Amino acid sequence: MSKRTFRIWRGNAEGGDFQTYEQESSEGMVVLDVIHGIQAEQANDMAVRWNCKAGKCGSCSVEINGKPKLACMTRMNMYAEDEVITVQPMKAFPVIKDLVTDVSWNYEQNKRIKPLQPGKPEADGDYRMAQEDIDRNQEFRKCIECYLCQDVCHILRDHGKTDVFVGPRFMHRLADLAMHPLDTRDRVPEIVEEFGSGYCNITRCCTDVCPEHINITDNAIIPLKERVVDRYYDPIAMLGRKLFGGGKSSENTD
Amino acid sequence: MLDVSEIKTIEHDVVVIGAGGAGLRAAIEASSRGLNTGIVCKSLLGKAHTVMAEGGMAAALGNVDSRDNWKVHFRDTIRGSKFLASWRMAELHAKNAPARVRELEAWGAVFDRTKDGRINQRNFGGHRYPRLAHVGDRTGLELIRTLQDHGIHQGIQVHMECKVLNLLTDADGAISGVLCLWRETGRFMLIRCKAVIMATGGGGKCWKITSNSWEYTGDGAAIAYDVGAELMDLEFTQFHPTGMVWPPSVRGTLVTEGVRGEGGILLNSEGERFMFRYIPERFASETADTIEEADAWLTDDKNNRRPPELLTRDVVARAILAEVKAGRGSPHGGAFLDIANRRDPAFIKKKLPSMYHQFKELAEVDITKQAMEVGPTLHYFMGGIRVDADTQETAVPGLFACGECAAGLHGANRLGGNSLSDLLVFGHLAGSGAADYIEGRRGDKAAEFNPEVVAKHVRAATSILNRESGPNPYLVHDKLQLAMQENAGIVRTGEQLKEAIAQLTALQPEVDQVKADGASQYNAGWHEALDLSSMMITSLAVAKAALMREESRGAHTRLDFEGERAEWGNANVVTKKGSDGEMIVQREERPAPPPELEAIARATIEELESGTVG
Ligand SMILES: Cc1cc2nc3c(=O)[nH]c(=O)nc-3n(C[C@H](O)[C@H](O)[C@H](O)COP(=O)(O)OP(=O)(O)OC[C@H]3O[C@@H](n4cnc5c(N)ncnc54)[C@H](O)[C@@H]3O)c2cc1C
Ligand code: SF4
Ligand code: SF4
Numbered sequence: 001m002s003k004r005t006f007r008i009w010r011g012n013a014e015g016g017d018f019q020t021y022e023q024e025s026s027e028g029m030v031v032l033d034v035i036h037g038i039q040a041e042q043a044n045d046m047a048v049r050w051n052c053k054a055g056k057c058g059s060c061s062v063e064i065n066g067k068p069k070l071a072c073m074t075r076m077n078m079y080a081e082d083e084v085i086t087v088q089p090m091k092a093f094p095v096i097k098d099l100v101t102d103v104s105w106n107y108e109q110n111k112r113i114k115p116l117q118p119g120k121p122e123a124d125g126d127y128r129m130a131q132e133d134i135d136r137n138q139e140f141r142k143c144i145e146c147y148l149c150q151d152v153c154h155i156l157r158d159h160g161k162t163d164v165f166v167g168p169r170f171m172h173r174l175a176d177l178a179m180h181p182l183d184t185r186d187r188v189p190e191i192v193e194e195f196g197s198g199y200c201n202i203t204r205c206c207t208d209v210c211p212e213h214i215n216i217t218d219n220a221i222i223p224l225k226e227r228v229v230d231r232y233y234d235p236i237a238m239l240g241r242k243l244f245g246g247g248k249s250s251e252n253t254d
Numbered sequence: 255m256l257d258v259s260e261i262k263t264i265e266h267d268v269v270v271i272g273a274g275g276a277g278l279r280a281a282i283e284a285s286s287r288g289l290n291t292g293i294v295c296k297s298l299l300g301k302a303h304t305v306m307a308e309g310g311m312a313a314a315l316g317n318v319d320s321r322d323n324w325k326v327h328f329r330d331t332i333r334g335s336k337f338l339a340s341w342r343m344a345e346l347h348a349k350n351a352p353a354r355v356r357e358l359e360a361w362g363a364v365f366d367r368t369k370d371g372r373i374n375q376r377n378f379g380g381h382r383y384p385r386l387a388h389v390g391d392r393t394g395l396e397l398i399r400t401l402q403d404h405g406i407h408q409g410i411q412v413h414m415e416c417k418v419l420n421l422l423t424d425a426d427g428a429i430s431g432v433l434c435l436w437r438e439t440g441r442f443m444l445i446r447c448k449a450v451i452m453a454t455g456g457g458g459k460c461w462k463i464t465s466n467s468w469e470y471t472g473d474g475a476a477i478a479y480d481v482g483a484e485l486m487d488l489e490f491t492q493f494h495p496t497g498m499v500w501p502p503s504v505r506g507t508l509v510t511e512g513v514r515g516e517g518g519i520l521l522n523s524e525g526e527r528f529m530f531r532y533i534p535e536r537f538a539s540e541t542a543d544t545i546e547e548a549d550a551w552l553t554d555d556k557n558n559r560r561p562p563e564l565l566t567r568d569v570v571a572r573a574i575l576a577e578v579k580a581g582r583g584s585p586h587g588g589a590f591l592d593i594a595n596r597r598d599p600a601f602i603k604k605k606l607p608s609m610y611h612q613f614k615e616l617a618e619v620d621i622t623k624q625a626m627e628v629g630p631t632l633h634y635f636m637g638g639i640r641v642d643a644d645t646q647e648t649a650v651p652g653l654f655a656c657g658e659c660a661a662g663l664h665g666a667n668r669l670g671g672n673s674l675s676d677l678l679v680f681g682h683l684a685g686s687g688a689a690d691y692i693e694g695r696r697g698d699k700a701a702e703f704n705p706e707v708v709a710k711h712v713r714a715a716t717s718i719l720n721r722e723s724g725p726n727p728y729l730v731h732d733k734l735q736l737a738m739q740e741n742a743g744i745v746r747t748g749e750q751l752k753e754a755i756a757q758l759t760a761l762q763p764e765v766d767q768v769k770a771d772g773a774s775q776y777n778a779g780w781h782e783a784l785d786l787s788s789m790m791i792t793s794l795a796v797a798k799a800a801l802m803r804e805e806s807r808g809a810h811t812r813l814d815f816e817g818e819r820a821e822w823g824n825a826n827v828v829t830k831k832g833s834d835g836e837m838i839v840q841r842e843e844r845p846a847p848p849p850e851l852e853a854i855a856r857a858t859i860e861e862l863e864s865g866t867v868g
């Protein structure tokens with residue numbers, strides 16, 4: 001047991017500021033535990049999202065000492081005993097109250113993406129897909145929609161280009177669909193025209209913060225960009241293909 | 255004075271309460287029948303409990319072992335339930351699960367594959383053959399995301415972070431509306447509707463050590479009970495044998511049964527593989543009784559019987575408890591779960607990635623090198639709202655229920671993996687049940703409800719904010735959890751259950767007087783206070799049902815009534831609200847099972863496979 005000092009942003013859309021709390025922290029605790037302690041004992045009405053407390057639901061995204069993180073997976077012993085821990089809401093999204101932000105924009109982007117359109121199954125009613133052809137999809141599908149990648153992407157965070165770029169989370173959703181062995185849609189034109197793949201300049205900040213360790217930039221965005229270039233008969237496509245592989249991993253899945 | 259007409263009112267044909275697997279599947283079905291469908295959920299879309307499910311969903315696809323079929327799945331479910339599952343629901347479930355899983359694949363789910371490219375299936379406790387379609391150990395995420403991504407294109411309206419407070423009924427007692435509270439703004443909303451599908455999940459937050467999140471406060475059962483629905487089988491609360499036990503802040507967090515399915519074993523502090531000492535008579539013929547055979551099963555599951563670690567959850571949970579009580583527990587009061595010495599690191603990371611991650615990040619344990627420490631954690635409600643097996647309708651006209659909040663499929667004990675398939679099968683049936691009900695009522699006058707009742711409910715909610723002072727809702731919740739943890743745990747006595755009831759009754763005045771500080775906007779304390787009334791009803795109903803059932807069966811273990819008793823073998827405990835608001839708990843005999851189903855359930859596996867039965 002030891003007392004720790006927390007600075008937590010309290011307020012709403014109209015404004016707010018940091019409040020300081022002293023709270024007990026015991027062995028094995030994560031930042032969310034201490035926030036819950038403060039909530040139960042000192043600030044009953046403090047707003048923070050959480051569900052699973054095990055890094056599986058992506059609810060508890062906040063910025064801790066300036067870094068976008070899941071509060072439930074950030075252990076207190078990562079910080080020195082005397083270090084002040086500052087917690088604030090994600091900056092890229094409008095604040096609702098305290099640590100809770102309005103992430104509805106993300107749900108709207110997802111809705112714009114056309115769903116999977118599979119071909120016909122085999123005669124026995126089953127689809128066939130080889131494990132190695134879906135390894136990449138499964139990597140993307142680990143996404144817990146914490147939106148930390150959206151939060152750090154400077155196109156959204158600093159330049160506010162939410163009207164033209166869907167952000168890394170939905171770039172890899174598009175990649176998941178484009179690489180899905182069963183999908184029959186041509187997604188390339190909309191990836192560039194509607195979803196703004198061209199805005200990403202491959203800074204890799206999104207990949208760095210992803211708690212699921214999805215290699216968003218190298219495995220999703222670059223292959224998508226490469227396909228786009230390919231479509232416009234750009235000679236770079238040939239180079240890109242050599243460098244990154246690409247193309248639907250198996251168009252024919254017998 | 256409160257003017258109800260000032261509360262924003264919207265309309266849907268069907269309101270689905272809950273956005274887990276059951277609610278989403280029900281909504282997809284209702285909307286595919288052309289109904290204006292809305293979903294209301296307490297958290298953001300995609301965050302419901304279902305997202306946390308790990309191991310897989312059970313369906314007799316027969317992809318890995320072609321001997322599997324619906325009859326074997328049905329038999330496993332009935333036996334696992336200690337013959338208390340609804341026969342018809344277990345039949346519907348086993349028959350429909352494969353189609354529901356295949357449909358999910360066509361909607362975009364990407365399951366792990368077999369060598370020939372079909373959906374892979376893994377072993378799980380109580381399932382005779384490898385039966386669980388899975389994606390590593392994040393199957394629930396795959397299920398919820400697939401339904402979510404499919405559902406958003408079906409014209410379903412989702413009202414997120416909105417808590418349903420009460421159901422509203424018309425003069426005839428049929429469902430006519432829903433009263434909700436927007437968590438974000440603290441404003442109320444009324445939804446006028448013809449049918450409601452309850453899909454709110456369980457009530458694990460009534461216990462201190464649980465794998466459940468803050469949402470699982472038994473709202474569905476309590477809200478439905480309030481308007482006249484019956485609750486059933488609430489004494490059967492499943493304690494999962496393997497929750498984390500250390501560090502304290504994650505005590506209860508689940509360790510998937512998939513660890514044992516992939517070969518993990520349980521050891522006590524003396525290094526003994528103790529499960530061999532706890533094999534019940536009923537499963538003896540199908541369980542390995544030597545370490546050699548259990549180990550051989552890992553590579554050849556056709557010619558060797560299953561290891562005892564894969565016995566049903568109630569058996570394994572009680573065994574761990576007994577070892578700890580006998581002084582053979584692990585340092586933090588559990589048992590050791592070892593996969594490190596059974597499989598190579600690459601295999602573990604591929605098959606159990608999120609367990610690897612969870613232990614590494616939260617407990618600083620590398621499961622490819624060290625054993626985990628595990629112990630029982632409150633995990634699942636077998637009981638819940640009583641429904642008709644084919645339509646999922648409750649005793650209240652227009653009210654349907656599916657998923658964990660409904661009762662029937664799992665009887666006294668649920669098999670792992672049978673929940674995710676339950677959500678899909680009965681979510682689908684609830685959606686069509688509600689649609690049939692509405693079509694049958696065409697031409698009816700518009701749904702009406704009594705504004706005075708609405709005003710009463712709204713006042714009950716706002717008085718928590720408005721009163722001058724009162725108990726802290728978080729501390730009241732702590733007391734409630736302690737009462738249940740200590741007195742309605744994995745093993746219980748009549749004395750303890752009476753104590754639980756006494757403590758809960760004594761807590762009622764505090765619940766009635768709780769005070770939440772601050773304004774109505776996203777006020778966590780207020781939300782906590784509002785959940786308390788559901789938890790009170792749920793906890794009381796559990797304790798009373800458990801007191802009535804004087805035997806030990808499945809997940810319900812009475813130290814003062816050991817063993818299964820013939821006189822309880824064919825009876826359910828049913829709970830409902832009396833006309834004076836009192837809680838009525840009664841025993842009900844079950845109708846005789848259909849002979850063909852009973853023959854399948856009681857057949858030996860050889861008889862089933864050779865086709866002499868079934
Ligand atoms: C850690 C863990 C692992 C599991 N692993 C497996 C597994 O491998 N296989 C398996 O078969 N089962 C597993 N289970 C069990 C299974 O996940 C659950 O039983 C199942 O997901 C419940 O689904 P549901 O749709 O009934 O409800 P949930 O997914 O629990 O969703 C409930 C919904 O209801 C909403 N809600 C509740 N109250 C209200 C209210 N008052 N107003 C509005 N909305 C409300 C919630 O917001 C939520 O959206 C696991 C459970 C846990 C906790
Ligand atoms: S790599 Fe692209 S998507 Fe990712 S943070 Fe940088 S600009 Fe944004
Ligand atoms: S890609 Fe990673 S960081 Fe982005 S939302 Fe998904 S899990 Fe979060």
Ligand code: FES
Pocket residue numbers: 049050051052053054055056057058059060061070071072073
């Ligand atoms: S609470 Fe679920 S990811 Fe943190």
